[in-house]
Amino acid sequence: MVISRKNVTTSFLFSLPGLKLGDKIIEGKTKIVYALPDDPANVYILSKDRITAGDGARANDLEGKAVISTATATSIFDLLTSAGIKNHFVRQHDDKSFIAQRCDMIPIEWVTRRLATGSFLKRNVGVKEGYRFSPPKLETFFKDDENHDPQWSYEQLLGAKLEAGGRVIGRDEVEIMSRTTVAVFEVLEKAWATQNCTLVDMKIEFGVNTKGEIVLADLIDSDSWRLWPSGDRRLMKDKQVYRELKEVTAEALDEVKRNFQWVAERVKLLQTKPSAQVVVLMGSATDLEHGQKISKGCQALGIPCDVRVSSAHKGTEETIRILREYEGEGIPCVFVAIAGRSNGLGPVLSGNTSYPVINCPPVKADWGAQDIWSSLRLPSGLGCSTVLSPDAAVLAAAQILSLSDHMIWSRLRCKQLYTYLGLKDSDKEVRKDK
Ligand SMILES: Nc1ncnc2c1ncn2[C@@H]1O[C@H](COP(=O)(O)OP(=O)(O)OP(=O)(O)O)[C@@H](O)[C@H]1O
Ligand SMILES: [Mg+2]
Structure with a gap:
C-alpha cells in the first residue's frame, strides 16, 4: 500500500485509494490511528511491521506482520460481530489496515484466563500451572508502560474515576466491560476448540464510540492471547514464543512469523456455516x-x-x-x-x-x-x-x-449478555427518574 503525501492545507494530510486520511490521532508500538475528515465517527487503523514485548523493552521489525495481524483481527471481528458482540470494527480497508469506529479508549487491559500460567503464577504463589478457572478468571491492568501496566483491583478501577467519551467509568461501565470480556473469551474459546486449540488466556481493550457506547476496540490477534494446539504448552502459537526467546535471531523471528501465519490461516476456519x-x-x-x-x-x-x-x-x-x-x-x-x-x-x-x-x-x-x-x-x-x-x-x-454448533452457542451467549446489560440499563433509567 502506498500512502502519498498531498499538498493540502488543513483537514486532511494523506490520501489512499478511495479514502482521505486526516490527522494522526495516535501512533503506538504496533499501529497508527488516523482520523477520517469525511467520516468523523470512524478512524483508519494501520498496522505496522513491528513486534514488541515487555512494554516495548524488546522490539523488532518483522516484515509481513502488519498483513498477518490485520487478517487475523478481521477474521476475529467478523466472528464476534456474527456472534453479536458490539465492537468497533467497520470493514477491512486493505491488507494492512481497517476502518473502525472512532473511540476514546479506556486505558485498561481486560484479561481473562481459563488456565493459570505466566504472570498469574508469579503473582499468586502456590497456584499450579494449568489450574482451571471456572468461570474464567478476570483481571484488570492499568495501561501504563512506564510502570509495567500495574494490576488494578475492582475498587482501584472505580476509585480512579477514569473518563472516556464523556463517560465516567463507574460500576455500570465496569459491569459492561467485565461481562463482555468473559463473553468474548468464551466465544473465542469455543471457536478455537473446533480447531483443537486451547485458548489459555486473552487480553482486550474497550473504547467509547462517538455515540457514547462502550464497544470492544483495539485489535485481537496473536499478540492478544495464549493459544496451545492440542492443549500442549510446547506447541504454543502465540507471541509468548517471541517473549521467551533467549536471543532474537533472524531464524527465531522467522519461526514467530510462521506461527502467526498459521494462526491467520486457521482463524478463517473459526466462523463456520450452520450445520444444523x-x-x-x-x-x-x-x-x-x-x-x-x-x-x-x-x-x-x-x-x-x-x-x-x-x-x-x-x-x-x-x-x-x-x-x-x-x-x-x-x-x-x-x-x-x-x-x-x-x-x-x-x-x-x-x-x-x-x-x-x-x-x-x-x-x-x-x-x-x-x-x-x-x-x-x-x-x-x-x-x-x-x-x-x-x-x-x-x-x-x-x-x-x-x-x-459453536456459532449458535455464541449467539445465545451474547443474547444473554445483552439481555442482562439491557436490564441494567433499564435499572439505570428507573433510578434516574427518582
Ligand atoms: N477505534 C479506535 N479509536 C481510537 N484509538 C484506538 C482505536 N482502537 C485502538 N486505538 C488505540 O490505538 C493506539 C495504538 O495502538 P498500539 O497497540 O500500537 O499502541 P501501543 O503502543 O500498544 O500502546 P498501548 O499500550 O496504548 O496499546 C492504542 O493507544 C489504542 O488504544
Ligand atoms: Mg496496544
Whole structure:
C-alpha cells in the first residue's frame, strides 16, 4: 500500500485509494490511528511491521506482520460481530489496515484466563500451572508502560474515576466491560476448540464510540492471547514464543512469523456455516403465524428453518416421510410440532425418531387448559418436551443445536449478555427518574 503525501492545507494530510486520511490521532508500538475528515465517527487503523514485548523493552521489525495481524483481527471481528458482540470494527480497508469506529479508549487491559500460567503464577504463589478457572478468571491492568501496566483491583478501577467519551467509568461501565470480556473469551474459546486449540488466556481493550457506547476496540490477534494446539504448552502459537526467546535471531523471528501465519490461516476456519436446522411441522396452515414466528426467531440466531404442513392424524405416512427426509440430510435437526386441539403430531414424531421434538401447541383461550394434556401426557417411551411460546421453542431448539454448533452457542451467549446489560440499563433509567 502506498500512502502519498498531498499538498493540502488543513483537514486532511494523506490520501489512499478511495479514502482521505486526516490527522494522526495516535501512533503506538504496533499501529497508527488516523482520523477520517469525511467520516468523523470512524478512524483508519494501520498496522505496522513491528513486534514488541515487555512494554516495548524488546522490539523488532518483522516484515509481513502488519498483513498477518490485520487478517487475523478481521477474521476475529467478523466472528464476534456474527456472534453479536458490539465492537468497533467497520470493514477491512486493505491488507494492512481497517476502518473502525472512532473511540476514546479506556486505558485498561481486560484479561481473562481459563488456565493459570505466566504472570498469574508469579503473582499468586502456590497456584499450579494449568489450574482451571471456572468461570474464567478476570483481571484488570492499568495501561501504563512506564510502570509495567500495574494490576488494578475492582475498587482501584472505580476509585480512579477514569473518563472516556464523556463517560465516567463507574460500576455500570465496569459491569459492561467485565461481562463482555468473559463473553468474548468464551466465544473465542469455543471457536478455537473446533480447531483443537486451547485458548489459555486473552487480553482486550474497550473504547467509547462517538455515540457514547462502550464497544470492544483495539485489535485481537496473536499478540492478544495464549493459544496451545492440542492443549500442549510446547506447541504454543502465540507471541509468548517471541517473549521467551533467549536471543532474537533472524531464524527465531522467522519461526514467530510462521506461527502467526498459521494462526491467520486457521482463524478463517473459526466462523463456520450452520450445520444444523429446525423443522417446524404444523398440523394445518391455520397456525402459519405461530410457525413463522419460530422461523424468524431461528433466522435471528443463524439457524436455517423450514416450515411444513403435515397432519399426523390425517396424513400419517406423509408425516413420517417428511421426518425421514430430514433425518436423511444427516445434519443435527430439531423438530417443532405445532398442532392445536389434540396434538398427535409431536408425540407421533417423537415415537418415530431419535431426533429431539419440541411441542409448541397454539393454545387457545377456550379449550387450552384441556388441549395441553395431549402434549404433556405422553405414551411411555416418548421424550418430546413442551413449551407454550414460539420464543421458547426457538430457544429450546437453539440450545440443543448449540451443543454441536459453536456459532449458535455464541449467539445465545451474547443474547444473554445483552439481555442482562439491557436490564441494567433499564435499572439505570428507573433510578434516574427518582
Ligand atoms: N477505534 C479506535 N479509536 C481510537 N484509538 C484506538 C482505536 N482502537 C485502538 N486505538 C488505540 O490505538 C493506539 C495504538 O495502538 P498500539 O497497540 O500500537 O499502541 P501501543 O503502543 O500498544 O500502546 P498501548 O499500550 O496504548 O496499546 C492504542 O493507544 C489504542 O488504544
Ligand atoms: Mg496496544
